[in-house]
Amino acid sequence: MSASKEQPLAGLRVIDLTRALAGPYATLLLAGLGAEVIKVEDPRHGDLARENSPYVGRDGVVVQKAHDDDVSISHLSRARGKWGVSLNFKKPGALDVFADLIRDADILVENFASGTADRLGIGYAAAKAINPRLIYCSLSGFGQGVDEGAKAMDVIVQALSGAMYASGGPGEPPVRMGIPIADMLAPVFGVIGILSALEQRHRTGEGQQVDVSMLGALTSFVGIENWRAMRLAGLPRRTGLTVHRLSPFGIFKCRDGHIAIVAAHDPLTIGLFKAMRADDMLADARYATRDARVANAILLEERITEWTSELSVAEAVAALEAEGVPVAPVRYPEDALADPRVVAREETMQIVHPRYETDAELRTVGVPIRFSDAQTGFADRLPVAIGEHNDAVYRDLLGYPPERIAALREAGAI
Amino acid sequence: MSASKEQPLAGLRVIDLTRALAGPYATLLLAGLGAEVIKVEDPRHGDLARENSPYVGRDGVVVQKAHDDDVSISHLSRARGKWGVSLNFKKPGALDVFADLIRDADILVENFASGTADRLGIGYAAAKAINPRLIYCSLSGFGQGVDEGAKAMDVIVQALSGAMYASGGPGEPPVRMGIPIADMLAPVFGVIGILSALEQRHRTGEGQQVDVSMLGALTSFVGIENWRAMRLAGLPRRTGLTVHRLSPFGIFKCRDGHIAIVAAHDPLTIGLFKAMRADDMLADARYATRDARVANAILLEERITEWTSELSVAEAVAALEAEGVPVAPVRYPEDALADPRVVAREETMQIVHPRYETDAELRTVGVPIRFSDAQTGFADRLPVAIGEHNDAVYRDLLGYPPERIAALREAGAI
Missing domain, CATH: 3.30.1540.10 (formyl-coa transferase, domain 3)
Structure with a gap:
């Protein structure tokens, strides 16, 4: 990223507790808009995307992970520009570290199943007590307090949302969308909620919780068509390839x-x-x-x-x-991602392993917004290993002495 | 909408020059988040959605428009909470009215084909000269200055984006998505861009242009999957109903x-x-x-x-x-929109004609974001006719004397 213009969200700090896709894509957008994102991963097993085949590393693109620093291409895409620290909330001392992380932060994003964050002691009530200016964004399958603990995978939400019967022709089976659209729409609305809450904070000085559900985000999209009115008017609803x-x-x-x-x-x-x-x-x-x-x-x-x-x-x-x-x-898709118009606007971007070059031009999602007086893009930083930036964050940013960091590591907290 | 909590974007004013779907959906989201939206329509023919069958009115849901106040259900959905004024930019005096409208506004949204706004004298350079704090959001098919004048319908952009070959099984034809996904993603990213520029304005005092393309928004979504890496690794890309x-x-x-x-x-x-x-x-x-x-x-x-x-x-x-x-x-879709979880969170909402009740429960898109200390929802206001709120805006808000309004009407400017 060149440094000719500032980024629109420069100066904002995000604590990122997310895993899987919905959450990491939300914080990826925030990072691409210039916020400082600190990704927090469980030291034992980090973001689920780390285990997504294929990987890229010293041998190029491979299906099986062979070296410690082979990185899942999903992780390489979604962790761009983020600091990475480790923290196990269940270990002694971890909740103090959490408090220190969020004390000066502006935004927190989590996508645990509804109810889990409270049980871990890192729910909105606990966070607000530490930092009332914090904007706490929760992404979940069905919304906070709804169907607690229910698993909401993208395909389950697609099925429930009506989207699968919006495509396809009359009498045909439903259509599973090949893009994880529920996983991606919830974070997009999460970012709108966060930025709206930020605007409100400029007036009130107070943060709040932003609560977005995958089912609601996708169903709202389906709701743009007038399904019942079309039925009442006798108009066909599933029309296939032509209308x-x-x-x-x-x-x-x-x-x-x-x-x-x-x-x-x-x-x-x-x-x-x-x-x-x-x-x-x-x-x-x-x-x-x-x-x-x-x-x-x-x-x-x-x-x-x-x-x-x-x-x-x-x-x-x-x-x-x-x-x-x-x-x-x-x-x-592969041809579409390489469209010169899209490449020039960085709506898709190349990803590279921080340490190894490959001949394969791997293109991935960018931030599809251009500003006349700001730039988007990702800082040259990526947590290859879990806890890669523990020193940079715990020592340099939070000012922890070496013995405290050692004790946390000893306790399995980081 | 009850008035128990404030709305996150309360106090912001949006001038809405948009027509078709992409633009009006952007300003719908802004209205639902609490911004004051003034929709500007050509007095001769307003938003294209006004002509979308079916309609609702004194006879309920009908395919053919029979009465002056039969309103397209699309318009009823997309114009919720907006003031509606008329203005023909090509008529004498119209550019002065435009200047008065944007002088105290925070945001402008337009979705003319790239280049058209400049030709009309209402492009970003002209707007900035009047109000340097204005955030000017342009939604277009391919981006500002790219393929000027090219028509970018949703289905054209779906075809170019790769999305149509992301769904479906091996050897099957492409899949046209039944939701106008390109028309809807561009405005969602437009709103993120607007709110990001607003955050930057809190630091700099200056507005800027936000430029989002339909092709870029949808292609970026397609880019979440690792298409080239899957091919290099020999993994199937189109997998149909199962994986x-x-x-x-x-x-x-x-x-x-x-x-x-x-x-x-x-x-x-x-x-x-x-x-x-x-x-x-x-x-x-x-x-x-x-x-x-x-x-x-x-x-x-x-x-x-x-x-x-x-x-x-x-x-x-x-x-x-x-x-x-x-x-x-x-x-x-019809069943999905009525899911009690989605209804309770107003992720889908009922629409009603401002003057007539119908037995048909027509549900449409809501704002799929919940806030702990703010509410979303639409003010009880809708431009049934083009220019419905000319007096409320031109007389009461801008302070124009009756004779000036009469002269503008005489000239065909409003």
Whole structure:
């Protein structure tokens, strides 16, 4: 990261108790926006992502971990820019360390199952007593105090949220989204909650608890469509690759892949017919108006597919672009992540092992926000090992003497 | 909305120039967090969502608009809590009104195609000259200055982002997501950008431009998975309804629907076999370890499906819950939106026409964040007609005399 501009959240300190995906992605965004994030891991077994295959290290990308400093690519992505310390809350002295960590912090993020943090003595009530200005963000499956202890994996929440029946066609099975969308939406709303609470703190001087659930975040997204009204109005809800009421609209098959076409409005439909060199369709009453096209959508889609299936994706895209019709190739993730527009804006970023170079260009999630007078990006810092930055934090930041650190280590607390 | 607690963004004013979905959803979130949002619409034709069927009005839910005050359900959802004024930037006097609107505002949000705002004289440079503290958020398809004027519909961005090939199984066509995920992710990151810039403004006193692209927001989400590393490691990337490397994991068919099961770890697999009353599987070396189950995933899934396909969803869920196995019914959106947990937390909310009651319980997106010392929710205010609140804003807020308002109306500016 160059240092030409400051970062928007510079000067804020985050204590990060999270593991799995939802929590670490929240603190990754905060780190990328410039907050100082101190990731706290259990000394015996750290973030779950550390065990995610594949790994990268001195032998490049490998499926099985072979060396101590082989690092899971998931961890390499999610721990960027974070300090890493170890702390076992159940050991003697650990709650004092916790108190010291949060005393001057602005934000804490945790994603234990609801109820667990209180049992460990690090819940919101305990934290507030130490630092009333602290903004304490809890991410959970169903919300604080709801279904305590229930496990909320992404696929469980996807199933409950309605998202799986939002995609796919009539009569088809549900669709499992290949992106862990529930795991990712909760942290995004968690960050909005944290920053909103921060704004309120500028007025009141007080922190508060922010409580976001995976189920609520994803279900709210599903709620953007008017499901009941569509049913009451007799409109189809699962429409698959195309949408008849906007016809021609959707995904069409080419010789070597698929393309997306949007041509509902008259000038676009005419452009499409010109690209198809289908003079007969231009003159055909069945396709002359939007209502007619909706009524004859199946026939219309067959005609379009006859044309596209003879062409390569590149040929079909070029022909439609020449007529000003909105069109795009359906791309594979790996190609999409390398789009020069996305790379230039650091919406995806390269990850590298801090010690070893690889030839493989591994790209991962960035912070998809650009500022005219600030920059995003990650400090050159990553906890390869659990507790990698214990000295930097416990000795240099909290001022602990060497004997206290040794005693904590002896007790298994760090 | 009750008024027991304040809202986190109380006291902030937002000028909302957006139309379509991405922009209005951003300002909806800001309104739900307590900002005062003034929605500015072209007097000739307002937000595109006004024309989205179905509508609700004096005759209940209808597909065709029949009365002046029939309101699109999309508009009813997205315009909640907003003031609505009219303004045509191309008419005489309009840019002076624009200057008056933003002079004391904190935030502006626009989602014109990149380049359009500058051409209209309402771009960031013009706005900053009037109010250097203004945070000016631009949402676009590909980013400011990139592919100027290019149309970025949700389905086009989904195709480009890689998201469509992240779901689905090997050899299957791409999957169009039924939720307009690109239209919704860009505004969520826009709000994070706005609130981050607000935090920076507390330090510097200066506003700035926040620039979020639909393509970047969605592609960054796709980037959470390690696509290239999975390919290099020979791991399958499109796995459909189940995931073999976590087997048994995924979606299974019942007599009357589908369920999600997560039972990768030994104790959960044993619980699953007990629920299945499959004593033979408990003793079978092919299923005894995680590695063995991964190797025999297809056979294992067949055995599970034999069992689930004989049961109703309710029976299968009850049997698995009794053994402590994470399980959930795959629900339809309409049922998911009415989940009591989600309703209680206002993650989905009811919408009503301001003047007419309907029997239909129409539920829509809420603000999926709970605060211990603040509340979310929407003020009892909605622009049914374009320019509904012209007097409240131009006369009462900006202090324009009646003759100036009349002249603007005469000129077609409002």
